[in-house]
Structures are given as C-alpha cells and as structure tokens.
Amino acid sequence: MKKLGLGVLGLGEGRSIISGALNSELWNVVQLCDLNEQLGRERSHEFSLNNFTTSMDALLANPAVDVVGIYTPDHLHATHVIQALRAGKHVICTKPFLNDLSQARDVLAAQKQSGKAVMVGQSSRFFAPFARQRKHFETGAFGEIIMVEAYYNADHRWFLKKGWAKTDAFKWLYGGLSHPVDLVRWYLPDIAEVMGYSSLSKNGRDLGLKNDDTFQFIYKSASGITARVSGTYNSPVIPLQRDSNMSCILRCANGASQGDYYDLRYAWKLGEQSCVETFEDKDDYYFRFGGHSHHAGEYQNYIEYFARCLAAGETPKPDVREGIVTVALMQAMEESCASGQPVKVKDVLARQGLVELLQP
Ligand SMILES: NC(=O)c1ccc[n+]([C@@H]2O[C@H](COP(=O)([O-])OP(=O)(O)OC[C@H]3O[C@@H](n4cnc5c(N)ncnc54)[C@H](O)[C@@H]3O)[C@@H](O)[C@H]2O)c1
Incomplete structure (x- = not known):
C-alpha cells in the first residue's frame, strides 16, 4: 500500500x-x-x-x-x-x-x-472501549436497541486559556457535546427530533465564557427509539473509579453494554453472562504526551482506517453527509434550548436546502 x-x-x-x-x-x-x-x-x-x-x-x-x-x-x-x-x-x-x-x-x-x-x-469511535462496544453490538447478540444514553462531562476550565475559546464563536454544545452526539448517531442515525435545556454555569461565567456550558437533551428517532445526551464543561467531575467522564450506554432487547472513556473500560451483560473488560494496558498507546488532553492513539486508529478505506475504494465514515447531519442535529439542539420547544432535524436541514441528506 x-x-x-x-x-x-x-x-x-x-x-x-x-x-x-x-x-x-x-x-x-x-x-x-x-x-x-x-x-x-x-x-x-x-x-x-x-x-x-x-x-x-x-x-x-x-x-x-x-x-x-x-x-x-x-x-x-x-x-x-x-x-x-x-x-x-x-x-x-x-x-x-x-x-x-x-x-x-x-x-x-x-x-x-x-x-x-x-x-x-x-x-471517540476509535477509542478502544467504544470500538469494542460497537463490534460487540454488531455481532447481533444484543438484539434491537431500546434506548441509548451518552454523556461527556469534563473539567475543561483550562481550555478557556485559548483566545478563541472566550469568543462568541466558541460553543461547548459543538466542541464538547459532538462526542456523545456522534456516539448516539452511530447507533441511531435517524434521530428526528430533540428537546433540551442548557445554561451557562457560574464557573463558566466567572471565566468569561460567552455561550452555555451545561446541557441535557432527549432525542427521538424516526422509528420512535429515545436517547439521552448530556454534558458539562466547567465544573469538577466525579472520581474516575466511580464515573467515567465520557460514557455510552446501550440498552437492548437481549442485553446492555457500557463503554467508558476512563479507565478504558467496557462492561456488558448478555443473558446470565456479564463482564467488565479493561484496556488499561493500552493507556500508553492512547495517551502519549502525559495526562489525557491529547488523543494520539485514537487519531492513529482513524488515519489508518482512512488509509485502508481509500486503498479499498471505500468511503471513510463519518463522511461529509453524516458529518453535516450531525451538525444539523446540534443546531436543532441549540434551537431547542433557545425556544424551549422540540425541534425537528428535518426542519433545520430544510431551511438550508439540505433535506436530501436524510435520504439513505
Ligand atoms: N478528541 C478530539 O478529537 C479533539 C481534542 C481536542 C481538540 N480537538 C479539536 O481540535 C481543534 C483545535 O483545537 P486545539 O485545542 O488544538 O486549539 P488550539 O487553539 O490549541 O490550536 C489551534 C491552532 O490553529 C492555528 N491556526 C488558526 N488559524 C490558522 C490558519 N488559518 N492557518 C494555520 N493555523 C491556524 C492556531 O495558531 C493554533 O495553534 C478544535 O476544533 C478542537 O475541537 C479535537
């Protein structure tokens, strides 16, 4: 190659x-x-x-x-x-x-x-616990999805040292929540409607952040399946032993699974069987510069996937269409927070003349 x-x-x-x-x-x-x-x-x-x-x-x-x-x-x-x-x-x-x-x-x-x-x-799709969760789900053993929950909470006050993070252009709704939003769309690509609330925390206000940093959303897919997404970005988090900063939970007909960012954990239950797998031995591969603020291992995984797709004549995902619909979903979330009403993704896309992107 x-x-x-x-x-x-x-x-x-x-x-x-x-x-x-x-x-x-x-x-x-x-x-x-x-x-x-x-x-x-x-x-x-x-x-x-x-x-x-x-x-x-x-x-x-x-x-x-x-x-x-x-x-x-x-x-x-x-x-x-x-x-x-x-x-x-x-x-x-x-x-x-x-x-x-x-x-x-x-x-x-x-x-x-x-x-x-x-x-x-x-x-996040290319981080071991979430990639393993996806592969496991694709075996079909879990059956139909009943509900998906994803969240990403992080004490990102350090991020506000970057000049652009304090401008009106910077929004945690896109910058942070795009991780759990994408994880949900990976399993439920047809999210049709969203309802949610957001606020700007005291910590965010004190640091001069312009846009909201705290979010709770409920989604409904075209087939009626519901999902939850939440996140907060300027407050302390629970110790990692009890709560991973980022998590994706699938509740399905035959079982349930949870991918955890920290400590590279994946837990699942199928019938009588249950298991907690860890990928802690891969910590050095994923985090190469000390601490957890860079994502070299995930990026190496996705650029290698990208190269293999190109060599095979396949389209690497998420591609431009999937990417834009995810942005439309985040815009629907933003509009729902502003109006206090549910917002349909189709309406947001239609206003841009992009509704054809919803066709499979
Ligand atoms: N998990 C992830 O995938 C992940 C993690 C962290 C950051 N990010 C994303 O990476 C992006 C950058 O974030 P960051 O934390 O590195 O910000 P940053 O401010 O540290 O770095 C951005 C860099 O872009 C440079 N730049 C700006 N305009 C440019 C131009 N026209 N030409 C060349 N360089 C230019 C700036 O000088 C700066 O060094 C953001 O979109 C962020 O959301 C993704």
Whole structure:
C-alpha cells in the first residue's frame, strides 16, 4: 500500500495526528502549518521534522500532500475544508466538523466537485472501549436497541486559556457535546427530533465564557427509539473509579453494554453472562504526551482506517453527509434550548436546502 502524504493544519491538537502518522506504516508527515511560528518551531523540534510553514497556501500547493488534517479552531473548519478540497486534497477534519450550517452547502458542493474523501475525526469511535462496544453490538447478540444514553462531562476550565475559546464563536454544545452526539448517531442515525435545556454555569461565567456550558437533551428517532445526551464543561467531575467522564450506554432487547472513556473500560451483560473488560494496558498507546488532553492513539486508529478505506475504494465514515447531519442535529439542539420547544432535524436541514441528506 502506497503511503499517504499528510499535511497538518493547526499544531495544538494537531500534535496528536503528527504522532499518529509518524508511528504508522501507512503515512508520511509531509508538512506542518500554523500561523504561530513559535509553536511551529516547538513541534518541529519535538518530532525532529523540518517541514514547517506559516502559509496554508504553501501547504496546499505541495504536491506531496495527499491529505490535509485540519485542527484549527472550530469556527474555521468550514473555510479550511473548502480550501483543501479546492486544492484537490483529501480531508480529515477534527470534530466538530462545522459549528453551524451556514457553510454546509458550500462544503458539500466542494466535496462533490473535488471527488475527494472527507472524514470527520470523531475520535471517540476509535477509542478502544467504544470500538469494542460497537463490534460487540454488531455481532447481533444484543438484539434491537431500546434506548441509548451518552454523556461527556469534563473539567475543561483550562481550555478557556485559548483566545478563541472566550469568543462568541466558541460553543461547548459543538466542541464538547459532538462526542456523545456522534456516539448516539452511530447507533441511531435517524434521530428526528430533540428537546433540551442548557445554561451557562457560574464557573463558566466567572471565566468569561460567552455561550452555555451545561446541557441535557432527549432525542427521538424516526422509528420512535429515545436517547439521552448530556454534558458539562466547567465544573469538577466525579472520581474516575466511580464515573467515567465520557460514557455510552446501550440498552437492548437481549442485553446492555457500557463503554467508558476512563479507565478504558467496557462492561456488558448478555443473558446470565456479564463482564467488565479493561484496556488499561493500552493507556500508553492512547495517551502519549502525559495526562489525557491529547488523543494520539485514537487519531492513529482513524488515519489508518482512512488509509485502508481509500486503498479499498471505500468511503471513510463519518463522511461529509453524516458529518453535516450531525451538525444539523446540534443546531436543532441549540434551537431547542433557545425556544424551549422540540425541534425537528428535518426542519433545520430544510431551511438550508439540505433535506436530501436524510435520504439513505
Ligand atoms: N478528541 C478530539 O478529537 C479533539 C481534542 C481536542 C481538540 N480537538 C479539536 O481540535 C481543534 C483545535 O483545537 P486545539 O485545542 O488544538 O486549539 P488550539 O487553539 O490549541 O490550536 C489551534 C491552532 O490553529 C492555528 N491556526 C488558526 N488559524 C490558522 C490558519 N488559518 N492557518 C494555520 N493555523 C491556524 C492556531 O495558531 C493554533 O495553534 C478544535 O476544533 C478542537 O475541537 C479535537
């Protein structure tokens, strides 16, 4: 398999995809790009690379770059995805794919016109407990889904040190909740309607956050199955022994399962059998820079999946269509919080002329 050439745009969390690619036999790191020269120097030194530029145009003009990995602030993703596609590059864009639907039609058109692959880097799907939960579910042993619950709570007050996190453009509803929202849509792709509430916590207010940081939602799928999603981002969390920060629970006809981010746990019950599996021995693979604030292992898993899909002529998922519908769901959630009413995903998409994305 020919190695793919990677260009990385944004070197904060972009650090993780650099590590993932350098440790993969399927990728070459061709070029790094960030507006911040000092950070570029630090990353070049950290990974012994000598290919940094401050110019996105230079990155896009580099013929050795097959794929652009986009790790810039959330509100810039749409523009950067379009630019990369127009330059004839495949795209891997971190979550949230977009932070509203205003440029969604342009993103879709750019993807169609280029014929290039776009994959949303929904990293949690590629974390051992959630990947194992999915594979286990796909055996069919659990039977029909009755209910899905997913949450992501994190004390992310440190994140507000980033300049863009305190601007009006930054929304935890997209930046944080996109993880549990995506986990639910993985199992229930046809979420039709949402109802929810949100608030800005005292901690968030004191730190100067502009938008809400605390959320509770109920979903209904087209087939009538319900799901719950919640999250809070500026308050202390329960000790990990008792509560994983991020979790996905499937309640099904024949059994139930729970994937836990911490401590890389997966618990399940099927008939008389029950088991708690752990992937703690993989901690060093998943977290490579000390602490848990970067996601190199998840990214290595998703870029290798991306490369294998391309080699097999398959579309890596979540793709541009799935990504945009997830953004529409998050926009419906935002609208429900603002209006206090249930909101249909179809109505949100229809306003953008994108309702055809709901067709299978
Ligand atoms: N689990 C995950 O998948 C995960 C985890 C953390 C962050 N993220 C995502 O990664 C993205 C970046 O987050 P972060 O924490 O690294 O933020 P950050 O602010 O630390 O890094 C963003 C970088 O982008 C650079 N940048 C901005 N505009 C640019 C441009 N036009 N050209 C080149 N560089 C530019 C900035 O200089 C900065 O260094 C966000 O969308 C975030 O949601 C995903």
